[in-house]
Structures are given as structure tokens and as C-alpha cells.
Amino acid sequence: MKQIIELSVNGESSEFAVEPQETLLEALRDRMGLTGTKEGCGTGECGSCTVLIGGKPILSCLTLAVECHKRDIVTIEGIGDGNDLSPVQQAFVDCGAIQCGFCTSGMVLSSEVLLKENPNPQEKDIYKALEGNLCRCTGYNKIIEAVHKASEQMVTEQE
Amino acid sequence: MRLPKFEHVQPSSREEASRLLQEHGSRARLVSGGTDLYPRMKYGLTRPDVLISLKGLPATPPTVDPNGDLHVDALMTLADLARSQTVLEKTPLLSEAALSVASNQIRHMGTLGGNLCQENRCPYYNQTHTFQFVEPCFKRNGDQCYLIPKGKKCWAVFSSDTAPALISLGASATILAPKERRQLPLENLYTGDPLKPLTISDGEVLTEIIIPCPLSLRGTAFMKFTLRGGMEYAALSVAVVLDMENDGVLCRAARITVGSVGAGPIRAGKGENAMAGQRLSKNLFQEVAQLVVSETHPFPHHGYSAAYLRACLEVETRRAFSLAAEQITRNPGDPG
Ligand SMILES: Cc1cc2nc3c(=O)[nH]c(=O)nc-3n(C[C@H](O)[C@H](O)[C@H](O)COP(=O)(O)OP(=O)(O)OC[C@H]3O[C@@H](n4cnc5c(N)ncnc54)[C@H](O)[C@@H]3O)c2cc1C
Ligand code: FES
Ligand code: FES
Numbered sequence: 001m002k003q004i005i006e007l008s009v010n011g012e013s014s015e016f017a018v019e020p021q022e023t024l025l026e027a028l029r030d031r032m033g034l035t036g037t038k039e040g041c042g043t044g045e046c047g048s049c050t051v052l053i054g055g056k057p058i059l060s061c062l063t064l065a066v067e068c069h070k071r072d073i074v075t076i077e078g079i080g081d082g083n084d085l086s087p088v089q090q091a092f093v094d095c096g097a098i099q100c101g102f103c104t105s106g107m108v109l110s111s112e113v114l115l116k117e118n119p120n121p122q123e124k125d126i127y128k129a130l131e132g133n134l135c136r137c138t139g140y141n142k143i144i145e146a147v148h149k150a151s152e153q154m155v156t157e158q159e
Numbered sequence: 160m161r162l163p164k165f166e167h168v169q170p171s172s173r174e175e176a177s178r179l180l181q182e183h184g185s186r187a188r189l190v191s192g193g194t195d196l197y198p199r200m201k202y203g204l205t206r207p208d209v210l211i212s213l214k215g216l217p218a219t220p221p222t223v224d225p226n227g228d229l230h231v232d233a234l235m236t237l238a239d240l241a242r243s244q245t246v247l248e249k250t251p252l253l254s255e256a257a258l259s260v261a262s263n264q265i266r267h268m269g270t271l272g273g274n275l276c277q278e279n280r281c282p283y284y285n286q287t288h289t290f291q292f293v294e295p296c297f298k299r300n301g302d303q304c305y306l307i308p309k310g311k312k313c314w315a316v317f318s319s320d321t322a323p324a325l326i327s328l329g330a331s332a333t334i335l336a337p338k339e340r341r342q343l344p345l346e347n348l349y350t351g352d353p354l355k356p357l358t359i360s361d362g363e364v365l366t367e368i369i370i371p372c373p374l375s376l377r378g379t380a381f382m383k384f385t386l387r388g389g390m391e392y393a394a395l396s397v398a399v400v401l402d403m404e405n406d407g408v409l410c411r412a413a414r415i416t417v418g419s420v421g422a423g424p425i426r427a428g429k430g431e432n433a434m435a436g437q438r439l440s441k442n443l444f445q446e447v448a449q450l451v452v453s454e455t456h457p458f459p460h461h462g463y464s465a466a467y468l469r470a471c472l473e474v475e476t477r478r479a480f481s482l483a484a485e486q487i488t489r490n491p492g493d494p495g
Binding site: 001003019020021022023026039041042043044045047050056057058059061062063064066067110113127128129131132133 | 160161162163164165166167169192193194197198201202210212214215238261262263264265267268389390
């Protein structure tokens with residue numbers, strides 16, 4: 001049976017009638033057209049479907065849309081709009097931390113959370129924060145470099 | 160990948176959840192974070208008609224009772240558990256085990272209760288079987304095992320990381336049934352049968368874990384061995400608790416639990432007995448580690464042979480002992 005839910009995504013609320021088995025990932029991509037969130041595996045292994053709920057990184061492929069009623073959701077579209085990039089996004093571009101881009105939205109969101117909680121992470125902290133995000137292209141070094149760069153940038157901006 | 164159809168019910172309390180479970184019988188399943196259940200449903204391994212979801216219910220933060228014992232809500236997410244200051248002070252072993260599970264995202268979704276009640280796993284079973292035109296394995300109600308050809312039993316392993324830690328800490332679980340609330344030692348939650356890993360029935364809800372925190376000198380260590388070191392189920396894990404006499408060199412009692420190499424967590428009783436009353440030393444660690452290996456009989460799983468796991472278990476157990484010995488400290492509640 002369909003249920004009416006209100007999804008608040010990137011600050012904008014809208015109502016949908018969804019089936020209980022519909023995942024947040026499906027609602028974001030198929031109903032709202034927010035295709036920045038990707039489906040890699042659909043079973044929790046790759047992290048490309050990462051979004052933030054209440055500021056915490058979660059996997060939208062394993063979250064039911066009906067359980068997100070009135071929760072604050074942020075997707076990659078809420079981080080920058082393509083022209084105005086966040087320091088993390090800019091660092092990914094500058095360091096060449098993107099190849100095919102499929103993992104990038106998840107990588108950026110996980111890094112955003114890390115830098116908010118720990119503005120000056122060590123390499124091991126970055127590994128731990130990104131362990132649930134798989135990249136099949138870059139070999140990870142440039143991604144780690146980009147997070148370091150974003151962290152330096154954000155710390156200097158604050159001073 | 161899509162989830163099959165189901166009806167979704169959000170009870171307003173744990174009691175209501177337990178009542179609903181009873182009412183719907185085998186058609187219903189409990190779900191907390193869904194990180195173990197949803198992938199299995201997507202693969203078509205289980206098809207509940209009704210999901211009773213605990214997700215909307217708030218978790219009580221960890222508390223310490225007048226006896227000094229730690230109470231942890233089973234609905235707490237592993238991320239909150241890993242960063243709880245109370246847990247870190249009382250039982251760093253549990254914080255460490257919780258932090259070793261899966262990835263940051265999964266720890267923000269997965270709960271302690273779901274972690275302790277997760278299904279057993281095997282590389283054949285945990286995949287989609289849609290385009291396989293072969294007879295089902297034991298776990299899919301068939302009569303064969305594809306992992307161990309000609310195997311006469313199921314070899315699926317129980318991979319929870321928090322279970323070995325909690326069993327070594329002597330934790331007990333509070334179980335809520337429709338008409339009663341009871342407690343059992345956590346190790347009695349596990350049957351050792353891969354086809355029915357848990358002793359609780361479908362109508363029952365795990366609500367709380369209670370961890371005794373004695374006022375004594377104690378050293379603990381948790382080792383999780385994986386090939387890649389990132390997000391990965393354990394090849395094996397071992398959790399060690401050494402309770403010491405006041406002098407800090409004689410071991411009064413030891414608890415050793417091995418995870419991920421059997422149908423449930425395995426207590427190494429012979430190893431524990433051999434450790435008790437002894438003076439800690441490298442030689443003792445070596446001897447006891449060998450004993451632990453000899454009594455554990457690791458299941459080969461996920462590409463790891465039994466011989467390889469035995470060799471790794473000896474090394475990891477020895478390391479766990481050394482680490483625990485280095486970390487012997489007094490319980491913060493102890494006047495000294
Ligand atoms: C990619 C990936 C990697 C993983 N790696 C690890 C790992 O390294 N270590 C590890 O231990 N786990 C791992 N997991 C498994 C799982 O994510 C965790 O065990 C998690 O803690 C499960 O909790 P949950 O709340 O999501 O469980 P759910 O999926 O909600 O539930 C799991 C099972 O327990 C039952 N259940 C849930 N809550 C209760 C309760 N309160 N009382 C009674 N029964 C209950 C459910 O009916 C279900 O059968 C991994 C999962 C994925 C997808
Ligand atoms: S699509 Fe969600 S983790 Fe891969
Ligand atoms: S850039 Fe292609 S998967 Fe990461």
C-alpha cells in the first residue's frame with residue numbers, strides 16, 4: 001500500500017506517494033531527477049549512493065523512502081551547483097581525483113562529513129572515513145591527496 | 160537492485176513490535192538498520208511479507224547502573240556506540256569492535272541488535288540465485304553444499320564483530336517476548352547451527368546488552384584479521400579479556416572468544432583455563448594460543464583454507480594477549 005511522505009532534500013520539501021519497498025535512492029533518482037546519487041551495487045558495498053541524513057552519511061540503496069519522512073536529506077546536488085564548488089569538490093578537480101566520476105558524489109559527501117568532524121585529519125583518519133567508498137579508477141592516491149588539500153584550504157580560510 | 164514487495168509497519172514501542180511480530184508469525188521480520196536484511200531481501204534469500212521496523216524508535220544512551228555495570232540499548236547505531244565516551248571509558252573493547260564493523264555509512268545505519276542477530280554468511284549463499292539452474296544449498300532448503308563439495312552440512316559462518324567482544328566481556332542480553340522479559344548470557348543466544356543461528360524465536364526482540372564491569376585490574380584486546388584492511392567481513396576475529404590479581408602479573412581469569420570461523424562465536428575454554436592463575440609471559444601466550452587453535456577447528460570460508468585460518472588464529476591470539484597485557488589498567492570506578 002502506498003504511503004504519502006514528505007521528503008526534505010537540499011532544503012526543499014516535496015510530497016510523494018511511495019510503495020514501502022521503494023528505497024531512498026530510487027525516490028531521489030526516479031522521482032526527483034536527482035541523478036547525482038549513483039547506484040553501484042545496491043547492496044551496501046560501494047558507497048556510491050551515499051547521502052546525508054541529519055548530517056550523517058548513510059547508504060540510500062539500503063534506506064527505505066518511507067523511513068525518511070520529514071528527515072533532512074542532503075545529496076551531492078546540495079553541496080555545490082556546478083559553478084559554485086565546495087572546497088572539497090574544488091580539491092577533487094584540482095588534484096585529478098575524478099576519472100569516470102561514478103564514485104565521486106559518494107567520495108565528496110563522505111569527505112565533507114569527515115572534514116566537518118575533524119578539520120585536520122591524518123591519513124589514517126581519511127582511510128577510515130572513506131573505507132566504504134570504492135573507486136575503480138583513480139587508485140585512491142589522488143582522492144586522499146584531494147582531501148588533504150581541501151582540509152588545508154578550509155583551515156586557511158578559517159584563519 | 161530492487162527490494163521485493165512487503166508491508167511496512169512502524170510500531171511506537173518495542174513492546175508493540177514484539178506483539179506485532181507474534182501476531183504476524185512467520186510472515187513477519189524485524190528490521191533495525193536493514194544493512195544485513197535488505198541485501199538478503201534484494202538477493203531473494205528471504206521474502207518477508209511484513210517488516211516490523213524499529214528504525215523510528217529512539218535509542219537510550221549507554222548508562223552505568225549502581226553496580227557499575229554498563230547498559231547498552233540494542234537499537235543504538237554502531238557509530239554512536241563507537242564514539243560514546245561512557246562505553247570508551249568502561250569497555251574500550253566494545254568501542255573497538257564496533258568501530259571495526261563495515262564502513263562509516265553502515266555504522267551510522269546498523270545497530271548493535273542487528274549486528275548480534277545477523278544471518279550467517281557464505282560466498283555461495285550470499286548472492287542472487289536467479290540465473291542459477293542448480294539444486295539449492297542447505298541454507299536454501301536444499302541438501303547440498305557448494306562451498307565444500309560433497310559437504311554433508313552447511314558451512315556458513317557467523318561474522319559479527321561485536322559478538323566475540325561482548326561474550327569475552329561476559330555480557331548478557333535482555334530479550335523481550337510478548338508476555339515476558341528475560342535475560343540470558345549472550346553466548347547462549349547462539350545455537351552453533353548455521354541453519355538456525357539464534358536461540359531466540361521470531362516473536363522476540365533483543366532490547367538491551369548488559370556488560371559487567373568488575374572493579375579489578377583488567378587488560379583487553381580485539382583483533383580482526385582481514386586481507387585488505389578496509390571495509391571487510393573478518394577472516395577471523397579474537398577478543399581477549401585478562402582479569403588480573405592486584406599485583407598486575409598473575410592472571411586471575413581469562414576470557415577468550417573467537418569470531419567468524421564457526422557457525423557462532425566460539426569460547427576457547429581450554430585456553431581460558433590454561434591462562435588462569437598463571438604469570439603472564441611470552442611463553443605462556445604462545446602455549447595458550449596453540450591451545451586456542453587446537454580447540455577452535457576453524458571453518459574454511461570465503462576462500463580462506465582451514466590451515467591458513469589456524470595459522471592466522473595462532474598469530475592473532477598471541478598478539479591479542481600481548482596487547483591486552485600492555486593495556487592492563489584499573490577500572491575507572493575503582494578507588495585503588
Ligand atoms: C558491505 C557490508 C559489510 C559489512 N561488514 C560487516 C562487518 O565487517 N562486521 C559485521 O559484524 N557486520 C558487517 N555487516 C553486516 C551488518 O551491516 C552489520 O552486522 C549491522 O550491524 C547489522 O545491523 P542492522 O541494524 O542493520 O541489522 P538489520 O539488517 O536490521 O537486522 C539483521 C537481522 O537481525 C534481526 N534483528 C535486528 N534487530 C533486532 C533486534 N533488536 N532483536 C532481534 N532481532 C533483530 C533482523 O530481523 C535481521 O534478521 C556488513 C554489511 C554490509 C552490507
Ligand atoms: S549502491 Fe549503495 S552501497 Fe553500492
Ligand atoms: S572515478 Fe571512476 S570509480 Fe572512482
